[in-house]
Amino acid sequence: MTAAAKTDTRALIVIDVQTGFCPGGNLAVPGGDEIVPGINALMVDFDHVILTQDWHPAGHSSFASSHPGRAPYDVIDMPYGAQVLWPDHCIQGTRDAAFYPDLHTDRARAVIRKGFNPAVDSYSAFFENDHETPTGLEGLLRALNISDLTLVGLATDFCVNFSALDAAQLGFDVAVREDLSRAIDLDGSLAAARTAMKKAGVALVD
Ligand code: VGL
Ligand code: ZN
Secondary structure (H helix, E strand, O other): HHHHOOOEEEEEEEEEEHHHHHHOOOOOOOOOHHHHHHHHHOOOOOOOHHHHEOOOOOOOOOOOHOOOOEEEEEEEOOEEEEOOOOOOOOOOHHHOOEEEOOOOOOOEEEEEOOOOOOOOOOOOEEOOOOOOOOOOOHHHHHHHOOEEEEEEEEOOOHHHHHHHHHHOOOOEEEEEEEEEEEEEHHHHHOHHHHHHHOOOOOOOEO
16 A cells, blocks of 8 residues: 555645634634634644635725725625625734634644735635635645545634535535534524535534
8 A cells, every 4th residue: 555545535624713813803703712622632633734814915805994985894796796894804914813822733734825815805715705716725635635624713604614615516525513613693694604505515513
């Protein structure tokens, strides 16, 4: 048997467990910090751990502050579709964009950054919100012969959801650990995300 044949075909994808999405951060997700010990413990079960990081330039087009007269959580039409406007968050190089300090980052083989294009947001770890510009994550996973993904992190109804939907669409076997994820829940977005993920064949597990 070759060494390659023995490698784990599963990966743990830890979505956006950053200071900005935890209590005290600029786009705090309720309970975002509660999932960190469980995620750290789960990492030990995987050969392949990949982290994602929301990584916006100042003045990013997803920020309400970039649109005069608009407030956070307004929804506007962008050339690539509807876009929720957010408070300024996860600006490159700031503490808000750093991984949550308690998150174990040492076992990660890769960090995928997203949302750095000033004109396009990127919820999914696979594609920007234009649904066609790749982040490179798919290529990395295919090169490593990974077929089964477990997703955890923030936020269940945005970046975890869109990452899971794209992964399923790309043919990966996808599970979302709901107990190790937390939602923003804007106007029923969590219920809508759960329905969409189930329909796409994503396993929602605890
Ligand atoms: C996210 C809103 C804006 C997320 C990122 O990580 O779910 N949500 N940017
Ligand atoms: Zn963002």
